[in-house]
Amino acid sequence: MKKVWQECIECHSVYGADVVKYKCDCGGLLEVRIDLESLDSISWDDFRSRKFNVWRYFELLPFEDNERIVSLDEGGTPLYKCERLGKWLGAKDVYIKYEGANPTGSFKDRGMSVGITKALKIGVKGVACASTGNTAASLAAYSAKAGIPCIVLVPRQTVALGKLFQAILYGAKVVRLDGTFDEALSLVWKIVDEVGVYLLNSINPWRLEGQKTVAFEIVDQLGKVPRYVVLPVGNCGNISAVWKGFKEMKAIDLTESAPLMVGIQAEGASPFVDLVKEGHDTLRPIEAPNTIASAIRIGKPINWKKALFAVKESNGLVAKVSDAEIIEAQRMLASLEGIGVEPAAAASVAGTKKLIENGEIDASETIVCICTGNILKDPNPELIKGLEPLDVTPNMELIRNVFTSLLKQ
Numbered sequence: 001m002k003k004v005w006q007e008c009i010e011c012h013s014v015y016g017a018d019v020v021k022y023k024c025d026c027g028g029l030l031e032v033r034i035d036l037e038s039l040d041s042i043s044w045d046d047f048r049s050r051k052f053n054v055w056r057y058f059e060l061l062p063f064e065d066n067e068r069i070v071s072l073d074e075g076g077t078p079l080y081k082c083e084r085l086g087k088w089l090g091a092k093d094v095y096i097k098y099e100g101a102n103p104t105g106s107f108k109d110r111g112m113s114v115g116i117t118k119a120l121k122i123g124v125k126g127v128a129c130a131s132t133g134n135t136a137a138s139l140a141a142y143s144a145k146a147g148i149p150c151i152v153l154v155p156r157q158t159v160a161l162g163k164l165f166q167a168i169l170y171g172a173k174v175v176r177l178d179g180t181f182d183e184a185l186s187l188v189w190k191i192v193d194e195v196g197v198y199l200l201n202s203i204n205p206w207r208l209e210g211q212k213t214v215a216f217e218i219v220d221q222l223g224k225v226p227r228y229v230v231l232p233v234g235n236c237g238n239i240s241a242v243w244k245g246f247k248e249m250k251a252i253d254l255t256e257s258a259p260l261m262v263g264i265q266a267e268g269a270s271p272f273v274d275l276v277k278e279g280h281d282t283l284r285p286i287e288a289p290n291t292i293a294s295a296i297r298i299g300k301p302i303n304w305k306k307a308l309f310a311v312k313e314s315n316g317l318v319a320k321v322s323d324a325e326i327i328e329a330q331r332m333l334a335s336l337e338g339i340g341v342e343p344a345a346a347a348s349v350a351g352t353k354k355l356i357e358n359g360e361i362d363a364s365e366t367i368v369c370i371c372t373g374n375i376l377k378d379p380n381p382e383l384i385k386g387l388e389p390l391d392v393t394p395n396m397e398l399i400r401n402v403f404t405s406l407l408k409q
């Protein structure tokens, strides 16, 4: 039997796997732990004989064989080798791990598959989250699949249209808040126990267990450990999860090394980057975070301590990028490679460019950028400024001339 428990990352207090708790009594973040030593030895061949999705790596997920798993076939996303983008970046060996290919269009699905599987096991009455959009869309879909009531709280002014539509159509009860994501999370968190719903924000460590599988997939697909793994950072859950995945692979000798974790934030919402760069011992929240990349428009990342471990332990890097750099990277990725991502996801590419230019990333090494969300999520006219379509009347002469001159451009 697989031994699974929850453990505080600060005081190392231990809680049972089925105890519903979002923080330790000491205030520390909780982590799900699996007794890796107790696992029978597993190999890449074992994994590769199974379907390519999150559940391929079942031994490393915190469940027993007889569990009812809630899955929409999440994970198993493409890893694209990007030569044209690599030229633009000035790098030799660049890959995009395209998380936009997940069932609801973001990596959140990896975590929700595991999170909702856990919710069913505990036997919850309902689930809830605060969300900039993708968490809501994903939670809505997985609770629909499981038949569990779902309530989401999103910031009214900034939630992307595609994400809002998803949450509504997947059947969640959608509540809009006149306020920021950070306010939404703090409010939801305070009421979930009273209302009797299970909180599935990334403070919930079970979600991160699903999200860590992207690390397994990168090695599975690449056949080696890349030197750098670059990803956008918002609430700091995903970078922590991905690092946990790499550490666990190394612990059971599936790999011999681990990558440098590289976290990218937007300039207007960069409390984590500032924390790392300025070396404070605690996070200084940003009251009014602002960026076009709404998925990382977060001023008070809840998992900053785990993320700080990830960057420090991996000898990693951080950088912040402007909205203009994010938009440029989104366009380059789309027009050079045919890979469509939402702005937050493009931050990983924008950050890679910046870190190569200033010499912090060695451009001769293998770089994997995780592109976290799909282009269709956020049809914001701001993003195509200067690229607007030409409008014509139904006149053949005119259209011929327009086509001919366009081809010459």
Ligand SMILES: *Cc1c(COP(=O)(O)O)cnc(C)c1O
Binding pocket: 106, 107, 108, 134, 135, 202, 232, 233, 234, 235, 236, 237, 238, 239, 295, 296, 342, 344, 345, 372, 373, 374
């Ligand atoms: C959630 C999300 C992020 C940020 O992940 P965190 O775990 O909050 O750091 C980045 N990009 C996209 C597209 C997301 O949906």
Ligand SMILES: [Zn+2]
Binding pocket: 008, 009, 010, 011, 012, 013, 024, 025, 026, 027, 028
């Ligand atoms: Zn503790």
